[in-house]
Amino acid sequence: MKFLADAMLGKLTRFLRIFGFDTIYANDLIDYFQLDPVPDEKLIEYAKRNGRIIITKDYDLYKHYTEKSFFLNGEGIYNYLKQLNKQCGLKFKFNLKRARCSICNSQLQRVENKNSIKKLVLEETYNNYDEFYQCLNLQCKKIYWQGSHIEDIEYKLSNTLDFD
Template sequence: MKISSIIRFYEELNRYIHKSDQKTDISVNIEKGTTVGALIESLGPPGAAVDLILVNGKPEGFDYILRDNDRVSVYPVFERLNIESVSMIPHSPLRRLTFVCDIHLGRLAKYLRMLGFDTLYSNRYNDDQLIRISNAQNRILLSRDRQLIQDKHVTRRYLISHTDPEEQIREIVSYFDLKNNIAPMTRCLKCNGLVRPVAKEAVRPQVDKPVFERNEKFSECMECGKLYWKGSHYDAMMGWIRKVLGSDKKNSRIL
């Protein structure tokens, strides 16, 4: 027995579906017993790209079984500006978020890198460049500038509410539920490049003697060559991470 439903995909989910179905209500006839997740994937978008499903205005999971005349709205991951915190679908552990920060968020960019998140930042990016980078590289554009965030060309975005950088990093970690994805000392604070371990002997010419003697493990940025070691700045950084993220009750067990 067949039932009929109407389904609509929002924002970048339209990339996955047939051109004639983009940004419009799609009428479908489906077998009774079909789940909303199966219907979505049959039309193109992978489940991992979906953050929120509304059926007749109510959030539902992928396993919701469709009924006759249901109306389904499907929103992508990141498209949260207009849907706030109604998301019901657990985040995929494979989801890898990347960011681009506007020119006022230099400290936040550094903090994101400190936690291991791929974050582009330059104090020379203008609004057009920010939007282009965000779209071309699927990066979430972070800004406190409502006008920029609401620009119709921006598809991945988050409007930051706090002004203090420590509050901002707490806000991002909590909002995007990143506490299980934190990987300190994996990314260069200066250039965002990935950091990899390097043989101690190889760094001898580049570091002061006391540093060389006191430390066994060194890492190097694969992009700019900057060296890192688990010395006093590592301890200070881990202390900072605990302080910043630990004081948020929601994230109190991060480290």
């Protein structure tokens, strides 16, 4: 499943990418369409053309594309993830091998030689971790590792999803 998240869902976009879901953010299409904000009909056109499911908090947008969009209720990132889990069956299990770059949605590649990224992360991070991944997009090249922030997210998420 590939997604297109509306302009209100920047944080959700980053979470979905980290969990390995290919997700385009509406505001990332501003340059592409030369329109800010990108109008609903353009988002729908883009989603159709690229086989993406729209995730939105905008009921109007949802209404115009009910066949392939998902409407989120309420507020809060864990609430959103729970709805996507319960109603779309998305599983949120972090795996660096499947993760996508939270900034640009590109795929990641394992860093073969840890030494090569030494200058790109904090010394403490470099010393504490052995496995690093890097964004394949040459304009981005962000570095990822299985840090404690990821474990916090997983812990909070497992509590949220157990709650019914």
